[in-house]
Amino acid sequence: MKSTSHWQSARIAALRDVTPTVREFIITPAHGAAERWAPGAHLMVRLNVGGRLLTRSYSLVGLPEDAAGYRIAVKCLMDGHGGSRAMWQLAVGDSMEVSTPQNHFPLAWLAPATLLVAGGIGITPMVSMAQALVKRGLPVTLLYAARTSSELAFAEPLRALLGDALVTCASDCGEVLDLSGAIDALPAGAQVYVCGPAGLLDAVRQRWLAAGRQLPSLRFETFGSGGQLPTAGFEVSVPRHQTELHVAPGQSLIEVLEAAGIEVMNDCRRGECGLCTLDVLALDGEIDHRDVFLSADEKQQNKRICACVSRVVGRITLDTAWREEALS
Ligand code: FES
CATH class of the missing domain: 3.10.20.30 (Beta-grasp domain)
Structure with a gap:
């Protein structure tokens, strides 16, 4: 499964802070139009940071027709490897290299119902998934947890799209997602998609199996965990x-x-x-x-x-x- 991406020059066409820690980027190829992508796709970005070449993957947000370019959202992680900090230092007009869109997290359109579960910045692929499912009139529920309510990126447009089918929770208020309840409410053959830290995936996997569901119907994408040990050299x-x-x-x-x-x-x-x-x-x-x-x-x-x-x-x-x- 080695990547077959092609790299191309691109520039930042627009920036917008969607929460205090999440910034949205609209990126346009230097030559030609952005390629179309399917829900769940991601874009790889290559940056030269102090002579070091950094490559990062970011889920594409929304559907191709929503923006004149690739739309990604980056959470600034002060204790990360420097990729998000480098992205946050970029300004409109700055250049970078981007891949063509890749998709290792595609939607299965034939499921009788779909449960989306997002943790933090894991909301990014869920936006296009929710939009595409609603567009086709397919049943979808989205559970979305963040540390604080101010970190619930894209919550407003998702509320407008999904209504009560969007359930949010902020851990600093002591709220927790009712994963078991949501799984129990699904019909046989339903699919669940999880994007978030490894701990969230583990929690969903545990409850999915406890409910007697099939593992192949659980699909996931993670952005790694902070680890069990302190980050040191x-x-x-x-x-x-x-x-x-x-x-x-x-x-x-x-x-x-x-x-x-x-x-x-x-x-x-x-x-x-x-x-x-x-x-x-x-x-x-x-x-x-x-x-x-x-x-x-x-x-x-x-x-x-x-x-x-x-x-x-x-x-x-x-x-x-x-x-x-x-x-x-
Ligand atoms: S590149 Fe996929 S696990 Fe490391």
Whole structure:
């Protein structure tokens, strides 16, 4: 599942803050029109930040006919890897490279009902999904949680679109989503789509299975979790390349390997596809697995690590050989 994106030059046509921490970008290709996309699609953005090339994926917000370009929304994460901070420093007219739209999170149109569950900035793909389902007259419910009510991005247009089928909750008010209630209300054959932190996905998955639902009817996209351990710098040894590297708190393992000229297969860069997993040869410390690709058992064994999102406290020795199964 290696990405087949084509890269193109683009510029920022418009900016708008939709909440104090979420900024919307309208991006237009330098040549030609934006390609059409289906609900659930994302755009990859490539930025040069202080000589470092950063690649980030952002879900496309809304339907292609809503804006004269690609519409994404970026949450500013002060403790992130620097991608969102770099995006927030951009102004209208600034250039960047963008991919053509990709979609690993497509809607299944034949389901008798659809439940959308979003956490925080995970609302972004749900906007187009909700719009498209309503447009086709298909039953949809959207559960949307954020830390505070002021962080509920796009809540107003979604309320206008969905009415009571939109259920929001703000954790700082002690509110929690009634996941079990929403799942129990679904007819047989319904689908659920989840986008949010790994913890939200785990909660939905647990209740979905407890309700006797089929796992293939649960589809998800995550943006990784903050991890179980504090984000700190760590050391990496790569004997195959006779290289010793340091991953700073603001960098990801894959970025540091790539900057050292070590190629790592990748696609989603958010811990879902597993393409970037590397074999662990030795570990002096702990791995903070922040992906949703490896199973709980695999995470406990610490024999593999997803280089795009997971981190280490201490030192790790890796083999970066491309694996046969990743190429098939
Ligand atoms: S690139 Fe997909 S899990 Fe790392």
